[in-house]
Amino acid sequence: MRKLEEVRRLLRIREGLERRIRILEGELEDLRRALEEIDRLIAHLGFRRADEVSSESTSVKGRSGIVLGTLRCEGGSIIFEPRSDVEFSASSPLFKVFILERMLDEMRREDEERVSRGELSPDDVLSYDVETDGDRIVRLIIRNYGDETRLRRIRSNIRWTFDKMYERLKMRG
Secondary structure, X not given: OHHHHHHHXXXXXXXXXXXXXXXXXXXXXXXXXXXHHHHHHHXXXXXXXXXXXXXXXXXXXXXXXXXXXXXXXXXXXXXXXXXXXXXXXXXXXXXXXXXXXXXXXXXXHHHHHHHHOOOOOHHHOOEEEXXXXXXXXXXXXXXXXXXXXXXXXXXXXXXXHHHHHHHHHHHHO
């Protein structure tokens, strides 16, 4: 008799769990539909996720119109290549402090905080590499930069920084 009562109790628990699973699956489906609708609205408003930005190469120009380099987006990465005929220095305080520390390191810290809150995968944290030839910047590669808002911020800061660096180089000689 005792085993029969135990089996009945377990069957009731099992039925309750199955019912709860059906409810949660329904909620999950509703959430997926809501996300799809939000993505459609976002796309309609002109926003693109980083992984949707096609490979595009654009010239980065200073205020005077001089081409400072090219910026290319490939999936979730940005590749900036300054002009090869200008000695843009990797040790320049403008580059080290403004681009690397204040912008990219800050973005990486924001991403790491989002990882700690479970909002972002550790694989999606911003990272970057600076390729140099001696002290001359050859290429800046920024991976996992995020969304189009961050892309605009990065583009704008690169343009401003390299324009200032170019002006200082021009003043020297």
